Amino acid sequence: MSFMNEIEKEVLEGAKHTAREISQQPELWQEAFEAVETxxxxxxxxxxxxxxxxxxxxxxxxxxxxxxxxxxxxxxxxxxxxxxxxxxxxxxxxxxxxxxxxxxxxxxxxxxxxxxxxxxxxxxxxxxxxxxxxxxxxxxxxxxxxxxxxxxxxxxxxxxxxxxxxxxxxxxxxxxxxxxxxxxxxxxxQLDNLGEWKKKVQLACDNTRYILESNYKEIIKLVQLEKKKVVYLGSSTLKGLAQETSLKNLELASGKIPTFFESVLGFRHGPKSIVDDETLLFVFMSNDSYTRKYELDLLRELKNDGGAKTVVAISNFTNDDLRANSDVILTVPEDDTTIIEDDLIALNYLVFGQLFALFNSIHLGVTPDNPSPSGIVNRVVKGVEIYNFS
Structure with a gap:
């Protein structure tokens, strides 16, 4: 059963736009790239x-x-x-x-x-x-x-x-x-290197199709843990991604589940106070070998802290160290011939975050297409007065 079949099984009218817009991304990425190429x-x-x-x-x-x-x-x-x-x-x-x-x-x-x-x-x-x-x-x-x-x-x-x-x-x-x-x-x-860039974009599209067809069930299991707080961690480019995926979950859950994001190294400097047994942590693993050392250190530390929290590593690689220090690994398929840098692997990691936000919203009884029916928060912001500047 595919991701979209799962949504259709839910028979939830209020999720159809968001589900379709997540699932259509590989095709739209190719179209967006072709527009740049043209x-x-x-x-x-x-x-x-x-x-x-x-x-x-x-x-x-x-x-x-x-x-x-x-x-x-x-x-x-x-x-x-x-x-x-x-x-x-x-x-x-x-x-x-x-x-x-x-x-x-x-x-x-x-x-x-x-x-x-x-x-x-x-x-x-x-x-x-x-x-x-x-x-x-x-x-x-x-x-x-x-x-x-x-x-x-x-x-x-x-x-x-x-x-x-x-x-x-x-x-x-x-x-x-x-x-x-x-x-x-x-x-x-990337206009001076468009041929090689195109191969990597295609690989990112193929990876996402695999995630949508095969990995979504792992996301549903995480939702069923019913953790009360969700934390997203990443380094550099992946910190920006952590911020975006944190917002997706907050929005689609209509604020019912508090979310938080931080850099991997910044997390120790106070924000780690958020962690308790009711916390789910997503750690976006870098494809930069130097950066990854710090991320693995944090995974070891979280493991040694004990408790019933759940640590999820989202990664383009697996090894014994990662398996030993993560409760769950969500893996983007590796390619023997092409290494995708963090800027493009972020697209694949993004989809994991979007799927979690969508299924979490459904699980909480929220309608993802319109999680704020009262109009307190709007699709396009309203109520902002712009003043003349001189």
């Missing part, structure tokens, strides 16, 4: 003129999950690019624009947006134009009719990159919208 000359020319020739500062931005796209993408791009690369949420920029926007520094603002209509996202687009003398923008959005997309079409210094139509998620939580925008952000900086 438009590579236009993208390359824009980057050459506005980013690389000026050594411009790159700021990834968005609100909520859209901000976490940048948080997840930026660490490894800092290593790859000579440009200054940062990730700053629109919700920070709008309230304190001069803390983040430097008027005299050439800047490329890369905005992520599912709808393109969030008040802070539109305001950040306008504030950047108001405050930065040498500004170019890239809009990566799932909604061709959103305010950001419309603004981009009227600005010759803005590049508009539209995601596959189906990635404009109809469910409450961003799933395929997050992953398509994330993959696109990585791919536009």
């Amino acid at each position: 438009n590579k000359d236009v993208i390359k020319a824009f980057l050459r003129e506005h980013v690389f020739s000026k050594n411009a500062r790159i700021i990834f931005t968005g609100a909520g999950t859209s901000a976490y796209v940048g948080d997840t993408a930026s660490p490894l791009l800092r290593r790859k690019l000579s440009n200054q690369v940062e990730s700053v949420a629109t919700t920070d920029i709008v309230s304190n624009p001069l803390n983040y926007l430097k008027p005299d520094q050439p800047t490329v603002l890369i905005s992520f947006a599912r709808s393109g209509n969030s008040p802070e996202s539109v305001a950040t687009y306008d504030l950047a134009k108001q405050l930065v003398a040498d500004l170019s923008q890239i809009i990566i959005t799932c909604n061709p009719e959103g305010k950001l997309a419309e603004a981009a079409r009227q600005d010759e210094k803005t590049l508009l990159l539209l995601m596959p139509e189906e990635s404009n998620d109809q469910g409450f939580a961003m799933t395929s919208s997050f992953s398509c925008m994330y993959l696109t952000a990585l791919s536009i900086f």
